[in-house]
Amino acid sequence: MTLLTQVTDTAQQVIDTVNKAIQPVTTPAAPVDDLRFGDLLIKGGWVMIPIGILAVLGLVIFFERFFTIRKASKDESELMRQIKGSITAGKLDSAVAVARNSNSPLGRMLQKGLLRIGRPIKDIEGAIENVGKLEVSKLEKNIGILGIVAGIAPMFGFLGTIAGVIKIFYDISKTDNISMGVISGGLYVKMVTSAAGLFVGIIAYVCYHILNMMVDKVILKLETDAIEFIDLLEEPSR
Incomplete structure (x- = not known):
């Protein structure tokens, strides 16, 4: 019984020593602020x-x-149709009024071209191009x-x-x-x-x-519509 008691005491001492050794490791760290x-x-x-x-x-x-450019990029097919119809019918004043009332970059470009009708095509193209540059400059502002x-x-x-x-x-x-x-x-x-x-x-x-x-x-669309307008003016019937 004496030997058994000594073995038990020794084992208990070993267990206590191990517990003391690992206690610092298992102690939870202080909470860190989020x-x-x-x-x-x-x-x-x-x-x-x-x-x-x-x-x-x-x-x-x-x-x-974003909203300014998106407004300028709206579909102008109806505007082109009305202007083409007015020009075909010989109603130049009506075409100018339609372009002015559109209040859009394309409308201002076509209005300038319509006011130049009767001059050489090169002059009309130059006027439309100059207005187009101004409109693009406004879109690129800031x-x-x-x-x-x-x-x-x-x-x-x-x-x-x-x-x-x-x-x-x-x-x-x-x-x-x-x-x-x-x-x-x-x-x-x-x-x-x-x-x-x-x-x-x-x-x-x-x-x-x-x-x-x-x-x-927007630039590509304006150029396409301007070319269509010039082609309309160059038709033999005009």
């Missing part, structure tokens, strides 16, 4: 202000241009600003991150504390500016090209 999107944006620093301004500016320009936003928003983000890193190492040089917690704790917050800048830049880049593609489609 990351909140709003808090991260605030911790990004002053650089988040110009990035936010660029984001708002880009969205305002995109939606304003689209270039989206390209600028797409370019400088990421730069502001990188500037904020670099400024944050400089401050982190400056604080380390003052306190002589090079622990990983100090470095990572400040760095992940400053990386928010880079992420925000890239996000705004990507969105602005996509919006910029969407608007350009819409304008290209």
Whole structure:
């Protein structure tokens, strides 16, 4: 019984020792505060202000241009049919009135061409082309600003991150504390500016090209309708 008791005591001591050894490992870590999107944006620093301004500016320009270009790209087949009918019937004043009342890029182009009827075709084509250039210029207004936003928003983000890193190492040089917690704790917050800048830049880049593609489609449609109008004037019956 003495030997058995010693073995039991020894086994119990081993179990107690193992439990003490693994206890620090199994102890649950202190709860970490959840990351909140709003808090991260605030911790990004002053650089988040110009990035936010660029984001708002880009969205305002995109939606304003989007609806303007979409309005200009509406189907004008009815307008062409009415003008063609008026010209065929010899009612030039009626055709001019129809073009004026349409209040569209194509209508203004055709109105200028109708007012030049009686002159050489080259003069009519030149007048229509000049008005077309003005209309396209109106459609492209402020689209270039989206390209600028797409370019400088990421730069502001990188500037904020670099400024944050400089401050982190400056604080380390003052306190002589090079622990990983100090470095990572400040760095992940400053990386928010880079992420925000890239996000705004990507969105602005996509919006910029969407608007350009819409304008290209309008230009193609205007050119097609203008050619049809010129062909109508060149018909032998006219």
